[in-house]
Amino acid sequence: xEFRVGDSKVYAYTGGKPFDAALPCVVFVxxxxxxxxxxxxxxxxxxxxxxxxxxxxxxxxGRSEGPALDSVESMADWLIEVLDAVQVPRAQIVGHxxxxxxxxxxxxxxxxRVERIALHGAAFPMRVADALLEATRTDxxxxxxxxxxxxxxxxxxYPSSPGPGFWVHGANLRLMQRQKSGVLxxxxxxxxxxxxxxxxxxxxxxxxxxxxARRDLMTPQRTVRDLVKAIQDSQVxxxxxxGHYMMAEKPDEVLDALRGFLAAAPA
Numbered sequence: 334x335e336f337r338v339g340d341s342k343v344y345a346y347t348g349g350k351p352f353d354a355a356l357p358c359v360v361f362v363x364x365x366x367x368x369x370x371x372x373x374x375x376x377x378x379x380x381x382x383x384x385x386x387x388x389x390x391x392x393x394x395g396r397s398e399g400p401a402l403d404s405v406e407s408m409a410d411w412l413i414e415v416l417d418a419v420q421v422p423r424a425q426i427v428g429h430x431x432x433x434x435x436x437x438x439x440x441x442x443x444x445x446r447v448e449r450i451a452l453h454g455a456a457f458p459m460r461v462a463d464a465l466l467e468a469t470r471t472d473x474x475x476x477x478x479x480x481x482x483x484x485x486x487x488x489x490x491y492p493s494s495p496g497p498g499f500w501v502h503g504a505n506l507r508l509m510q511r512q513k514s515g516v517l518x519x520x521x522x523x524x525x526x527x528x529x530x531x532x533x534x535x536x537x538x539x540x541x542x543x544x545x546a547r548r549d550l551m552t553p554q555r556t557v558r559d560l561v562k563a564i565q566d567s568q569v570x571x572x573x574x575x576g577h578y579m580m581a582e583k584p585d586e587v588l589d590a591l592r593g594f595l596a597a598a599p600a
Contacts, residue, residue: 334387335396338414344396345369345415346388348380356385358421359595362412363388364430364454365520366480366509368395371429374584375591384595387424389415393516401519405431405527409438416446425595429453429580430552431524437560440541441533451542451594453587454549454577456556457530461521469518476517477509484577486548501581534563541567542594544579544587551577568594 334347345352346369359379361372369376369388380386391408393401402408412435416424425448428436433455440447461469468476485502509517541564545554561567570590575582 336418338411338418339399341392341399342397343392343415343418344390346372346376346386348377348384348386348388350380350386352387352419353385354420356383358385358387358416358419358424360412360415360424360426361386361388362408362426362428362432362435363391363394364428364432365524366394366477366512366517367429367432368508368512370395370508371578371580372427375427375580375588378588379591379595385421387415387419393513393519395512401513401516402523403519404523405434405438406529408435408523409442412439413443413446422446423448425449425451427451427453427591428455430455430577431459431520434459434524434527434530437530437537437541437564438533440539441536444536444538447539449540449542449594449597450537451544451591452560453544453579454546454552455543455560456552457527457534457560459524459527459530459552459556461525466518466521466525469521473514473517474510477506480509480551481506483550486546486574486576486582501578505578505581531559531563534560537564539566540594540597542590543567543569544572544590545569546572546575546577546579546583548575549577549579 376388390397392399426436433452436450
């Protein structure tokens, strides 16, 4: 699905179903150097089970036009513009990593537009190691390799993937490689420089689900504790045997957690 926000084209995957703004809406927000495809299983399932799904490509990512936005705050404001463009008054927001910060910030800024938030691999502060941040600016290929190694629980999974012929580690590297040059340092700098997480979390009034991967090296469990405590109505689900990219490493477990959480909202 394509539509416009301001002067730029926006792409969103709708899960194989025509988008119907009259249905309860779930918006999926990818992390740094990602796009809509990271939510393949989860977005498609929900689209075929009574939800209007928008797995968006943030500006400058995937098929969306425009420069990449350079702050979490600007991404949160843009997300409200997306809801306006598709005529959705309220939505549930599902975010991964940088996208999780966007979900928190959006819920804090516009509680009238956000029903619930589901946060995968969240952390605050979301500090980026100096060596990795420098690599994003000077050697994107090397940075992508570093991210890929640190974001998965193993190089090759047994039986190597959730589906035949699919290599989790290789697929994610290819996802990053096909993003536009220059997006990676913008994304990682936005995560590293975001300072409003604690204040935003205290303003969140909707229910929040935290999905935490036990083998996550990018956003370890200890880095999300303050966010969990700050949000009044929060719950935690731990995903065993997965690294940061839990949606690919443990897609069924992630979907099960989402189904239970989102089902508690009016359908």
